[in-house]
Amino acid sequence: MTTATVTKFPEKSPYQPDTAEGILRAYEAFVAEIDDQPQWLADLRKSSLKEFKRRGIPTPRLEGWKFTNIWPLVKAYGDKIGQIKVSHDNVDGVIITPLLQMLDQDWVKAALSEDMPPGQHNTENTLWHLGNIYLRNGIVIDVPANTEIKKSLELLTSAGEGAFFTDRMVIRLQKNARLTIVEDHWGKGAFWKNRLTHIVLEPGAKLTHIRIQDDSDKSVYTQTTNVHVGRDAVYDAVVLCSGAALSRNQVRVTLDDTCASCHLNSATLLRGEQLGDTTILVEHRAPHCQSNQNIRTVLDGRAHGVFQGKVHVHQPAQKTDGFQMSRALLLSEGSEMDTKPELEIYADDVKCSHGATTGQLDQEPLFYMQSRGIEEKTAKALLIQAFVAEVFENIEDEGLKTALERKVEAWLKL
Amino acid sequence: MVQIKNLHASIAGKEILKGLTLDIPDGQVHAIMGPNGSGKSTLSYVIAGREGYEVTGGEILLDGQNIMAMAPEERAAAGLFLAFQYPVEIPGVAMTMFMKTAINGIRKQRGEGEIDALDFLKLMKKKQAELGMSDEMMKRAVNVGFSGGEKKRNEVLQMAMLEPRMAVLDETDSGLDIDALKVVADGVNKLRSDKRSFLVITHYQRLLDYIKPDVVHVMAAGKIVKTGGPELALELEKTGYAEYAA
Structure with a gap:
């Protein structure tokens, strides 16, 4: 006869609620000044506040953050909050409106209200909650149906120093519209930029989205992008990231309808003590969709690269073509790369492949x-x-x- | 001219070259033949300055200048060229870009200005045509998708572009059919001049039908064991390397 001994470990919460308080020190003053928000936004803010207080800043105890420890770098930013300013030239055919004037639009409301990205997949949505709490400024970019914009739309973000900054960008390309956006980030000094971007691509639309992130190496850059790709639409993203002490670029793309596709290309170049984290979730929800992730990381000094990429193929998404490749180049002995590729497949007729390599120069x-x-x-x-x-x-x-x-x-x- | 004096070299503690001595006067073609494992390829890499080989004794002089302490690129600037047995593929680096960077790298080390872009293209076109290489190939990445013959032709093209004082051809005939061998040999023969010398390393006599050597050496166990005229190669073809086996 054998006796089984069951040892019960005390469950340790992955959350760190005590960190919320510090970040929220400026909240009361911030919210007291807002008198013109619709009820739905007030409710969203309130529910995010509750969620954020429960979770705090994500810790490495959370699966999706185990390689990236953000708290030591952001804890100083709770007293002062600010809004990121996005400047741009006007491009004919592209309608750009301040977010505050668009809050009565159903599609804008739907975009802002969607939980992004959801907690169960790789990434925690704490940054989204934090963005909601301080949601104020932002821009809405809209391209009418069947419009092809030849000139690329250039966006330049700027933030001040020594504070937490956030902004919201909502982008919609209506049916068969085409646009190229080039974002440039090169803020000076120490700050934490937490950006949230919602993108809706209607059937046949194509967005080429280029992001160049070269913020100062004293800053923290967190970006969450939530993309919906409609039938025959294409999301083509290219990121060049060489800035910030710590950056986290989290992207969720949902391929909502037949023959939607996305190409997520990213180059991260880091040195010194920099950390760069790219975390991607691609949701295949419809048949005949294609997704492509091509990640290159070059690390020198004591830099640390992180890539977490997941392809989630839902049951209806037959004939999915999913590809993922991460290659990292270590130029120094002190550099480190952590890669976590994942495939989760519920459809039976799919073609999915992934690969990851880390090595030195040949x-x-x-x-x-x-x-x-x-x-x-x-x-x-x-x-x-x-x-x-x-x-x-x-x-x-x-x-x-x-x-x-x-x-x-x-x-x-x- | 090139002088190799009592050269000793080892890899990971194992001695491969055991006192090799060789003199190649200007304008001459010397062939080194030898069985597998005699140290032929090691010799070519040691001449070119590849890392990982420990030179434990002896020296190599190019026009009287000791090159042993020089980096590979410095040796190239001094006029050395190695045609690789297995030319390396470099994905993402286009041939023209590679060639131009090489020429300018050498010019910079020699204290000369960069080559004029138009002059470069003209020169490249001329050399390409001589070796039957298309513009399309030059747009491709270095050696990527090249056949065995194309890779060897590409080595000769680079040699023609860089105009070395001394070229080492490491088993240039390996993996070539007879037609490709002729093209490559023609290319080499065109470069023969009284200011340039060649060291042709080969296992078989066949290559030497097309590139006629002035002197033939037999290498075995890390040393030159016999030296003679072109007839020595023919003799080896008949008798094999058995008598030189270590």
Whole structure:
């Protein structure tokens, strides 16, 4: 006869509610000044406040945050809050409106109210709650049906120093509309930027979304992007991230209808003590959809790269084509890469693949190039550029592509 | 001219070159033949300055200058060229870009300005045509998707572009059919001049039908064990390397 001994461990909550208080010190003053919000927004704010107080800042005890410890870097930012200003040129055919004037629009309300991304998948939505609590400024970008915008829309974000900043961006491309957005972030000084972006692509629409994040290496950059892709619509994203002490780029793309597709390309270049985290969730909800994730990370010094990518194929999403590839290049002994690829598949007729590699620069091509007279430093730079370049391949605008390649070149020269 | 004096080199503590001595005067083609494992490829890598080989004795002089302390790129600037047995693929780096960077790398080390973009293209076109290589190939990444023959032709193209004082051809014939071998050999022969010398490393005599050597050496167990004229290669073809086996 055997006796089983059951040891019960005390359940340790992954949440850290005590961190909420610090971040919320400015809340009372902030909310007292708001007298013009619709009831639904007041309710959303209140329920997010409750959720945030319960959870606090995400900790490495949460599965989706186990490689990224944000609290030590943001705890100083609770006393002062601010709104990120997004400046842009006017582009013919694109309707850009301050968010506050659009709160009565049902589609805007629906976008803002959608929990993003949901807690059960990889990422915690604490940053969304925090964004809701301080939701105030933002812009709404709308492109009418059947409009192809040739000129790209350039957005420049700016924030002050020493505070927590947030903003909201809601983007809609109506049926068969096409647009390219280029976001540029290069804030100076120390701050925490928490950005939230909602994107709705109606049937046949195509958005090329380029983000260049080169904020100061004293800052914290967190970005949550929630994308809905309709029938035959395409979301094409390219991220070049080389800034911030800590950045977290979390993206959820939902392929809602037949033949929707997304290409998520990202290049992260880090050195010193920087940490860069890319966390992606692609939800295949309809048949014949395609998703593609191509992630390149280059790490020098004591930099730390994180990639968590998940493809979730729901039962109706037959004939799904899902691809995911993460490749990291470690240039120094002190650098670290953590990769967590995941596939969760409930449909039986799908094609999904994923791969992840972490390695050093190959010695063979390096010696080959040197033997032709190319100095070691130049040879390394060429190899790194080639390693990253694949991420820019989808960009049709040659000027834009060259601009991104130049930025990589410039980073390598530092 | 190139002088290799009593060269000793080892990999991971194992001695491969055991006192190799060789003199190659300007304008001459020397062939080194030898059985597998005699240290032929090690010799070519040590000449080119590849990491991982420990030179424990001896020296290599190029025009009287000791090159042993030089980095591979410095040796290239001094006029050395190695045609690889297995040319390396470099995904994402286009041939033209690679070639231009190499030429400018050498020019910079020699204290010269960058090559004019138009001059470069003209030169490239001319050399390409001589080796029957298309523009399309030059747009591709270095050696990526090249056939075995194309890779070897590409080595000769690079040699033609960089105009070295001294070229080492490491088993350039390996993996080539007879037509490709002729093209490659023609390319090499065009580059022969009284200012340039060649060291042709090969296992088989066949290559030497097309690139006629002035001197043939037999290498075994890390040393030159016999030196003679072109007839030595023919003799080896008949008798094999059995008598030189370590």
